[in-house]
Structures are given as structure tokens and as C-alpha cells.
Amino acid sequence: MGNKYYTPDGFNDQFPGICGFKRELESKLRNLFLLNGYEEIETPGVEYFDVYKEFVAEESLFKFTDSKGSLLCNRYDGTIPTVRFCAGRNETLPARYSYIENMYRAGKQGGGKLSGFTQGGIELLGASGAKSDAEVLAIAIKSALEIGITDLQVSIGQVKFFKGLMKQLGIDEEGQAKIKNAIANRDTVTLEKLDISKEDKETLQLLTESGGTYDTIDMILPRITDEGAKEALGNLKEILDIMERYGFLKYVSVDLGLIESIDYYTGMVFKGYTYEVGFPILAGGRYDDVAKSFGKEIEAVGFSISLTLSITALMRQEKYQPAKGAAVIVGGDFEAATITAEALRAEGTPAIIDTTGMDEEALENYAKEKGIETVMYMDGGNA
Known part of the structure; x- marks a missing residue:
């Protein structure tokens, strides 16, 4: 029979108890998104390759051709198709969309991460500023809490801050790439070897530290002269203020080194973690330039939460409650x-x-094997 009994690497079957539990979590997210005014849409599981080619490395996409020779790919995320959807309509902005769909990413499996997985998310299109950023961040935190992730830590950063700082220090593109990688890897040795002033090295070293909130911003602000970088720090402060009003500040820390996706995002970025899983279970940020790929100027901010990773975390944290099947069997x-x-x-x-x-x-034995609590054996009209 060969491989007929098995799924491809990176893809899993969902067993009944887990599948039912997952549907319960999906329902909770749908309700939360709807309560916040986000209308659900569905996009195809297959897109034209051109939709993603500006944003995702080709080797990360599952690609194939249709009968007409058009190059297609499986849906990589929910953001790009949502922007495509919005850009193709004369929608009154701002527009709020949500989705819960399966995503497909080549070569992403390992450590609990799969090539095929389910994400839920929201996209707020046509709205700028810290208030819009904070709305999305707050819903991201609410989403994790709603599905049972209570031990949550969300790191927030600002891409615009990093770009402004690089401009202030006069760093060219090659140097920026080197610094970006060093900061992302908390590589202070590489930063120390840079051919810049001692004071500038100390400023860059601060980007490798995280864990604070207002204090992190206040520590670096006196060193900043670039107006764009100052504005970005102001954006983070306003977001923190709003998080405090929500009562969510305890989940948030500022990480000015959170810049891995700098080419995709244009402002605030964030990632959310919980214990027992080595990857972020949620991520998001501002991406004002994505709609330009579709011929539109639409400011946008959004986030996604991995239901697949969240369920893994809940299982490892012993918070998993398998969905029950039939309670009674009647024979x-x-x-x-x-x-x-x-x-x-x-x-x-x-x-x-x-x-x-x-x-x-036999009915009693069957019920025991299946975990069915009650057996009713009918003799005529009587049990």
C-alpha cells in the first residue's frame, strides 16, 4: 500500500476529540471578532502566484500550474488575500474583516510547527494611528485569553523606529542588514565590532534588551534625534496607554529589536508567546504598503493567531478538553x-x-471502547 496510510510531511489528520475542540475554539474566535465589528470572509485556498510573489519567498509557497498553464500557489496567510479582496472592491473605509482558514507553508514543519495549519485573524483596512494599532493588539490579546491561553507575553516593536535610527546613524543598506540580523539574534559581539562611535554602539545594544514598557522607551528616547524614530516611539507610548486602559499592559513588553519582518511591516509589530511552545502563537502589525501591490493606497493593520499552535500549547499545559461525541447509544x-x-x-x-x-x-462493550457513557437496550418499548 506504500504511503497511502500516511499524510505528507508537515500535514496531520485531526482526530475527533481534537477536531471538536478546535471547532469550539473557532466558534469562540468568530464570536469575539463579530462582537468587535469584524465581518468574516472566505478566500480561496488557491491564489495566483503573483498575489504572493512580492511578499513571500518562492520556496515557502506550495506552487503548481492549472490546466491553462497559470502558476498558482496555496494560500500562505490570510492577510494578503484579504487585502486583495478589499482592493478589488469600492468598499467604504475603514473596513473590518476576519477569517478562520487553513494556511499552507512549504518547509515550515518541525518543533510543533506544521506546513498545513489553521489561523484566525482580523484585518483593519483604511485606518491609521495608534488607536487603530491598539484595537488590533487588544483583540489579539483577547483572542488568546478567549481560547484559554492565560500565560501570555506579547512583545511589541516599531519598524519605523528602526528605519529612523538607521537614517540617524547613517547606516547603508548592507550595514542595516547586518545590524538587523545581529539585533534579531541578540548578537552583541557583532554590534560591538561595527565601525561606528561608542555612543552609537551603546544605542544599538539597547535594541537587544527587552522586557520593559515605558521604561524601555524612556531609556532610548534621549539618544534619538531622527523625527521619524521619535514619532515611532510616540506611537508605542500611545499604544501602551490604551493597553493600560484595557487592563492588558501586564501582557505587553516593548522590544525595539523586534524587526525580523521589516520588509513587510511599516509600523508597529508584535508577537505573542506562551510556554510549552517555541514559536509565537500570534503575530501582527501595521502594513501600509501591501495594498500598493494591488494598485491601491490603503493603510492597514492586522493580526493572526495559530489555532494549531494554540491547541498544542493548551495540550502541553494540560488545559485541553477533548470534545465529547455521543453521550448515549440505543440498541x-x-x-x-x-x-x-x-x-x-x-x-x-x-x-x-x-x-x-x-x-x-456487545453493546455494553462497544460503548466502553468508544467512551459512551450511557447504554439503552430496548426490549419492545422498554429500556
Whole structure:
């Protein structure tokens, strides 16, 4: 039979208890998104390759051609298709969209991370400023809490700050790439070897430190002269103010070295972590330039949360509650069993009718194996 019993690397079947649990979490997210005014959309699982080619490395996409020779790819994320959707409509802005869909990323498996996984997310299009940024960040935190992730730490940064700082220090593109990698890897040795002043080295070293909130900003602000960088720090301060009003400041820390996706994002960025999982379970930020790929100028901010990674975390944190199947199985006299099962279902109790004709002992054994709590064996009209 070869590989017929197995799934490809990076893809898993969802077992009944986990699948039901996942649907429960999806329902919680849908309700949360709707309560905040985000309308759900569905985009195809297949997009033209051109939709993603400016934003995602080609080797990270599952690519194939259709019968006409057009190059296609599986949906990599929810953001780019949502922007495409919005850009192709004459929508009154701002527009708020949500999604819960499967994503596909080549070569991403390992350490609990899969090539096929489910993400939920929101996109706020046509709105700028810290208030809009904070709305998305707050909903991201609410999303994690809503599905049971209570031990949460969200790091926020600012891409515009880094770009302004590089301008202030007079660093060319090659140097910026080197510094970006060093900061992302907390590589203070490389930063120390840079051919810049001691004071500038100390400023860059501060970007490798994280964990504070207002104090982190206040520590570096006196060193900043670039107006764009100052504005970015002001944006972060305003976001912190709003998080404090929500009561969410305890989940947030400022990380000015959070710049890995600098080419994609244009302002605030954030990532959310919980213990027992080595990857961020949620991520987002401002991406004002993405719509330009579709011929539009639309400011935008959004986030996504991985339901797949979140479930992994909840299982490892012993917070997983598998969804239950049938509570009752009814056997024996088929006519009586059917009437009884239908009455149970009308009351909201999941019930199975034995259609195979098992005797009472076999029915008891079957129920035990399946974890069905109650067995009803009908003898005429009586159980």
C-alpha cells in the first residue's frame, strides 16, 4: 500500500476529540471578532502566484500550474488575500474583516510547527494611528485569553523606529542588514565590532534588551534625534496607554529589536508567546504598503493567531478538553431505539442508534471502547 496510510510531511489528520475542540475554539474566535465589528470572509485556498510573489519567498509557497498553464500557489496567510479582496472592491473605509482558514507553508514543519495549519485573524483596512494599532493588539490579546491561553507575553516593536535610527546613524543598506540580523539574534559581539562611535554602539545594544514598557522607551528616547524614530516611539507610548486602559499592559513588553519582518511591516509589530511552545502563537502589525501591490493606497493593520499552535500549547499545559461525541447509544428493538434516540436528540443529547443488531453485552462493550457513557437496550418499548 506504500504511503497511502500516511499524510505528507508537515500535514496531520485531526482526530475527533481534537477536531471538536478546535471547532469550539473557532466558534469562540468568530464570536469575539463579530462582537468587535469584524465581518468574516472566505478566500480561496488557491491564489495566483503573483498575489504572493512580492511578499513571500518562492520556496515557502506550495506552487503548481492549472490546466491553462497559470502558476498558482496555496494560500500562505490570510492577510494578503484579504487585502486583495478589499482592493478589488469600492468598499467604504475603514473596513473590518476576519477569517478562520487553513494556511499552507512549504518547509515550515518541525518543533510543533506544521506546513498545513489553521489561523484566525482580523484585518483593519483604511485606518491609521495608534488607536487603530491598539484595537488590533487588544483583540489579539483577547483572542488568546478567549481560547484559554492565560500565560501570555506579547512583545511589541516599531519598524519605523528602526528605519529612523538607521537614517540617524547613517547606516547603508548592507550595514542595516547586518545590524538587523545581529539585533534579531541578540548578537552583541557583532554590534560591538561595527565601525561606528561608542555612543552609537551603546544605542544599538539597547535594541537587544527587552522586557520593559515605558521604561524601555524612556531609556532610548534621549539618544534619538531622527523625527521619524521619535514619532515611532510616540506611537508605542500611545499604544501602551490604551493597553493600560484595557487592563492588558501586564501582557505587553516593548522590544525595539523586534524587526525580523521589516520588509513587510511599516509600523508597529508584535508577537505573542506562551510556554510549552517555541514559536509565537500570534503575530501582527501595521502594513501600509501591501495594498500598493494591488494598485491601491490603503493603510492597514492586522493580526493572526495559530489555532494549531494554540491547541498544542493548551495540550502541553494540560488545559485541553477533548470534545465529547455521543453521550448515549440505543440498541435492541430498532423501532423503539429510533423513537428513543430521536427524543434524546430533541432534548439536545447526542445519541447513536445501533444499526448493526448487537446484543446487550456487545453493546455494553462497544460503548466502553468508544467512551459512551450511557447504554439503552430496548426490549419492545422498554429500556
